[in-house]
Amino acid sequence: MTHALLNRRTLSLLLAAGCVAGPALAQPERFPSRPIKVLIGFTAGGSTDVPFRVLAENASKILGQPVIIENKPGAGGVLPAQMMQSTPADGYTLAQVPLPVFRLPYTQKINWNPATDLQYVIGLAGYAFGLVVPADSPIKSMQDYIAYAKDNPGKLNYGTPGALTTLHLTMENIALQAGVTLNHIPYKGNSESLQAVLGGHVMSIADTPGWAPYVEQGKLRVLSVWGDKRSARFPNVPTLKEVGINLVQTSPFGLVVPKGTDPKIAQVLHDAFKKAMEMPNYKESLAKFDMDTYYMDSATYKQYALDTMKTEKVIIEKLGLAK
Structure with missing residues (x-):
């Protein structure tokens, strides 16, 4: 047997055993490798839009890809959450979730559930009213x-x-x-x-x-x-x-991705937006609207969603607005 033939056989055995990386064994795509969209449910120039654009700019520097704000106004701010139901679960599209999302099942007929059909990433801030x-x-x-x-x-x-x-x-x-x-x-x-x-x-x-x-x-x-x-x-x-009105209302909001998104991708997004929201310019942009940061990690935010749906059901029924 020639030396060249022996080398070829040895290489074939090593490839079969997975000891040498062949060209077919491509590395997994690094996330993110392209721009990310954040859908918000309110018009440009308002108290939601202005701080979100600062947050997006901060996050883009951390993630190394553009983070683009897309306004989807109307329907009380719930359109981005609804759009998550038909959006690929790849981490490249996030949605802002305001409080009205959690009362949707009680005010209209929908074929999805905010408790189970959204993947909660991070709680960001709360409105002043x-x-x-x-x-x-x-x-x-x-x-x-x-x-x-x-x-x-x-x-x-x-x-x-x-x-x-x-x-x-x-x-x-x-x-x-x-x-x-x-x-x-x-x-x-x-x-x-x-x-x-x-x-x-x-x-x-x-x-x-x-x-x-x-x-x-x-x-x-x-x-x-x-x-x-x-x-x-x-x-x-x-x-x-x-x-004499026995009410307090602050309405926390945050970001979600479609159900089924890889938890590792969701964690990358959480970590990036947490750093972004801690930057002074984001807190300053919130302060212009009398708003404060209201951080919740993914698990806490999910529990907040579950708890809020229960309280919203009670309010909707009390006001006689249930479907």
Whole structure:
């Protein structure tokens, strides 16, 4: 047997045993190897969109690939979560999940379940909320607001970023506690409802603090904030509890991927977005809207989803809005 033949046989045996990597044994694709999309359910320029663009820029530096924000407004912010049901589970598309997603099974017929058909990656932040009126409105306080509603049943209108959003349901809960009837005007997102109140098309809006600069400029007046304590930016404005409405609303949100995504890929995304949300510029962008980070790891976020679905069911039934 020649030396060359022996070498060929030895190489064949080594290849068969897996000791030498042949060209057919390609390395697994490194994640991510192409741009990542983040779908958010609200319009550009609002209190969701602005901080998310900062977060995406931070995450792109960590992941080494562009992270692109895509706005999918309408339906109270739930469209991105719905889109996850037909999106490839490869980690290249994430969705923001706001609180209205967790009440979907009780308000409309859907063929998927937020508890089991989304893969929870990370909890990011929580909204601040408030009720505002034009600066020239005769309504100067929450007491005035309730009094006007009592004197003019169904005539006092308010705008929100959409039907069955947290803002809509909280306003209806306020009306229920106060014994008044309000007229809800739904818009497609925060920026639309804000322009409506600034333009005098609606008497009030319930929204995240995209209204804050206009309050400071003297164009709008804030009647109440909805956290458990007063806003540092508007320390003279009472909470709902302080005006006799027994409610606190902060509405945490985060990111999910489609069910069935490789847990290792989900972990890469979690770690990258956790670093991104810890950067000072993200916290600064949230602060412009009176928002704070609200970190939850994947397991905690999943449990939060399960718990929230139970509480939302109770609220929906109490308000008589169940399907």
